[in-house]
Amino acid sequence: MIIGPSNRAYHLKGLCEEDCWALFRKRAFPDQLEEENHPNLVVVGKELVKKCRGLPLAAKVLGGLMRFKKEETDWLHVQNSDLWNLRHYRHGVFPALLVSYLHFPAHLKHCFVFCSIFPKNQEFERKTIIHMWMAHGFILSDGESKVLEDIGNEYFNELLWMSVFEEIKECEGGPVRGYKTNETFYNLARFMGGKELLVLEQGLGQNSVRQVRHASVLPEYSYRPPLIPEALCLSKHLRTLLVFSEGGLPTAPSHIFSSFVYLRVLKLSGCHTELPASVVELSLLRYLDLSNSHFHSLPSGISSLCSLQVLNLHGCYNLKVLPPLSRITGLRHLEISGCEALTEIPYGIRNLVYLQTLPIYIVPKNLPQFRVKDLRFKNLQLNIQTDSQLIEKIELGSLYELQHLDLRGGLKIKHLEHVRDVEEAKAANLIRANAARFQEKASLPGPAGPSDPEDPEACASASDPHFASETMASLEPHKNLKNLFVVGMCGSSHSWTSLLKSLHMEGMSKITFIGEEFYGDDVTVISFPSLQELFMGDFASLREWSSPDGKETFPKFSKLNLRNCQNLVSFPSFMPLKHLELHNCNSAILTCMEELSQLKTLVIDRFPELISIPENLLRDKPHLECLKISSCPKLQSLFPEFSGLNSLRSLTIRWCEELQMLPQGFQNLTGLESLEISDCHSLITLSEKVIGHLRSLQTLSIENCSSLTSISIGSQHLTSLEYLAIMYCPSLAAFPDNPEHLSALKSLAIISCPLIEFLPDGIKNAIALRSLEIHSCPRMTELPEWLGNFAALRTLAISDCQNLKTLPIAIRRLSQLQHLSIQDCPRLQARCQEDRGEDWWKISHVPYRYIATTNLD
CATH class of the missing domain: 1.10.10 (Arc Repressor Mutant, subunit A)
Structure with a gap:
């Protein structure tokens, strides 16, 4: 059943048996020959399809399951299962899923x-x-x-x-x-x-935790850290603890981790200070995720976690040193990408023979000692970067030693532009790098920025394209290579590029023109026949990129990403292009896009001089689904008409500080499902004429628009809206008017709108509402009694509403309310204290409660 305009219900019919069989067959017999060779299975399969009762998911699931079963007895066992006759679930998809689960391999x-x-x-x-x-x-x-x-x-x-x-x-x-x-x-x-699984959102409520083996703890909202309840210590057999935090160190008793002696998996990403010392007592721990944390060092006791297989420190940019890791001999993945402050390779790293993931940054003091073959790793994804002035201290020919490694994920070597000897490059010959495993990607980068014009030897490849071409050709990788990153190395196309699916070129600051040489000399050979994705970044001098005459190029090309090409004013019209991202480029390049009729995604980002969007930019783009415009500080107007964009589903406008209004042509975007507007500080109003006719809109997010004074969402058209968020709009004095027909609304967030005093009466008709957040609205003094109309409400969070004094009696009627949080509301908190607050009886039925304690003067 689906709900249409005016709350009219439409009961959907199931698929016909023929269509259901087509779904099942596609999953069960992906090879037509396999279907022909097993006619007996086809007969049973058609009987199974009848049990799906026209439900697409049931057909897909069963088909996927039967693909891995080749014996007729196995198929008959599924067909004759008693679970198809479950009385309470006979007409839903549950029996098909349950039957599938019970026939999963163990x-x-x-x-x-x-x-x-x-x-x-x-x-x-x-x-x-x-x-x-x-x-x-x-x-x-x-x-x-x-x-x-x-x-x-x-x-x-x-x-x-x-x-x-x-x-x-x-x-x-x-x-x-x-x-x-x-x-x-x-x-x-x-x-x-x-009872072995538990997902917590602030508080345990009445749940028993003694049988819990796997638990995850969520913050109530992203800007507050989660709370790890001390009662979780009773889970003596806890194997997994995932803490989802974006707002700081999880709140927990300091000793709590020492209680989890059987813990295998721990996720504690986002720590703002230091890692709790009790973590090092988890001797059975095998997976530790501390990514995106702010600490400067790890406890030395980390070295005692001898069972550890995965240590994720990605994005720990303050981390300066790692403790000795030689005792963790079973470590398979050490993720230290983004750890910019690390100054050396961890001591004893060469002993970790099972290591498969290791980004390495070779610092100057380690250069004389570094030898690839000494690492002794197998199945390694290797990322080698060095200081650009010291690359000559490592013989490039020593890359021949990569044959000692079993390269699994990929290889990245930075600053190859400092190679001065083509013979040395030939000695490296990456084709020898254990080709059986070298199947994913390689990177041959040079400098991140422009070369020093005062140093004639600083970049041989920049001054001598022929030298660069020879160097590149000499580094011939294995034929299984699918992705290549090239940074700072110019030169022409090479024979070994024919199998590439992805090409990344960066830092070629001397190049001013891309022409025939890029595509190869032989007009009878298709250029880049397998290439699907191309990234070009930091081409500071590039002005023109031309198409070859009479030569077929990029037949499978679908994605282009141009970044920091500020002087580029033209590029070829790649007809099959479907995804285009432009970051920090010249505004004139937008005029080259009229012929890109197959575009599905368009990103326009960091165009500092762009004042208006060209009128023809979106003309003849019937397939465009996603449009993002961001960081265009001088942009004053969008294209007046949005006609012909019937496929557009998502539109994002961010950091366009001079944009004052949205055009009335918005009403033509009848298929738009998501609209996000943020950091548009000159935007004054959103009128009904602009957004009131977006009948397919499901998500509307308006954030940090400091001059926005009014929003009119219309009286009847936004019947599909499910998520509405209005955040950090200090000039908005009232909630959007005419909200009576928001019958599909499931989530409403009003955050940091200091002038809003109350919720409008029209909201009371949003009977599907499941989540309500009200934060930093100091003028709001009360919540209406009709809050009790929200029979589906499961989450209610209120914070920093200093003048909110009491809860409505009607909150007692919210039988589905599962999560209630009240913080930074001192008067309200005092009234809601357990067993003694005046409003306690109104909320005592809520399973998960977080009422911050407060001291009133």
Whole structure:
């Protein structure tokens, strides 16, 4: 069922049996020959499809499951399961999911249930979940040469094929950004996990924790640290603790980690001060995530965590030194990218023979001692960077020693522009770098910035393109190479580029023109036949990029990212281009885009001189789905008409300080689902004529618009709006008027709007509301009694509303309310204190409560 305009309900019919079979067959028999060779399985499969009752998810899940079963008896076992006749779930998708789960291989069941430790709809990376599975021993060795990470990747792909996981992309057809667990499968996983799984949002309530083995703790809202309740110490068999924090060190008793003696996985990212010392007592810990933390050092006791397999310190930019790691002999992944203050390679690192991830920055004092072959690693992803003036102290020919490594993820070597001998480059010959594993990416960077014109030897490649071309050709990588990063090295196309799918070129500050030489001399050969993505950055002198005459180029090209090309005024019209990002480029380049009719994504970022958007920029862009305009400080007007953009789903406008109004043509964006406006300090009003007709709009976010005084969302058109956030708008004196028809609204946030005094009566009709946040509204003195109309409300958070004194009696009627937080509201906090506050009886039924303590003078 879906709800349409005027609250009219539409009951959707299931798929016809033929369409349902098509979905099932696509998953169960990806190879047509396989279907033809197993006619008996086809017969059983069509009977299974009947049990799906036209539900697409059921057909996809069952098809994905049966793909891995080749015996007819296995198919019949699924068909004849008693679970299809569950009385309470007979007509839903649950039986199909439950049957599928019970027929998962044993190793997948553990992996599947564990995924529900993440909050619902939480995005995660593939490698993160695989590393956590490894830490718990869910991934079983096959006794062959495969490493556990590869086996875990196969597990992940099986669950992805069965629709357990969903890909998250910036837009349709774009690259995969991450994954999340399908919501229906998530509910099943939580059901199967029972009392062993716990997801906390401020407070334990009445939950028993003694049986909990896997717990995650969430902050109520991103700007406040989460609270790790001391009662969690009763979970003596806790194996996993994930703390999701963006606002500082989690609040917890100092000794709490010493209670978790069986802990295998600990995520404590975002620490603002220092790591709790009790962490070093976790002798069984295998996965430790301290990424994006602010501490300067780690406790020396980290060296005693001998079971550790993964240590994630990504983004710890204050971290100056690592403790000795030689005792952690099983360490497989040491992530220190973004640790800019680190001054040396950790002592004893060469003893970690199982290491697979290690970004290395070679500092001057380590240069004389550094030899690649001494590392003795296998399956390593290696990232070598050095000071640009000292590259000559490492013989490039020693890269021949990479044959001693089993390069797994990739290779990055910086400052190759200082190579002065082509023969030395030939000696490196990256094709010898254990090619069986060298399958992903390589990077051959030079300087990050322009060369010194006073130093004639500073960049041989910049002054001699022929020398650069010879050097590049001499570094011929293996044929399996798919991604290449080139920084600071100019030169022409090479024969070994034909298989590249991704090319990254950066720091070629001397180049002024890209022409025929870039595409190769032979007009009969297609240039870059496999290339899909191209990044070009820091081409400070580049003015023109031309197309070759009579030569086919980039037949599979779909994504172009130009960054810091301030003088570039033209580039070829790559007809198949679907994704285009322009960062800190010349405004004139926007006139080259009229022929890009296949565009799906367009990003315009950091155009400091752009005053207006060219009228023809978005003409004939019927496939455009995502448009982002940001950091254009002089931009005063957008294109007046938005007609023809029927596919546009997402529009973001940020940091356009001179933009005063949005054009009335906005009303033509009838397919728009997400609109985000932030840091537009000259924007005064959003009228109904502008946004009131966006009938498909689901998300509206308005943030940090200091001059905004009024918002009119219309009286009847925004019937699809589910998420509304108004934040940091100090001049906004009233909540948007005419909100009576926000029947689909699920989340409402009003943050730091100091002039707003009350919620308008029209909001009371938002009966689907599940989350309400009110923060930093000092003039708000009361909440209305009709708050009790929000029968679906699950989360209510109030903070920094100094004049709010009491809660309405109607809050007692909110039977679905699960989470209540009151902070920085001294009078209200005093009335809500447990067992003694005057308003305690109104909120005592809420399972998870966080009422900050306060001292009133």
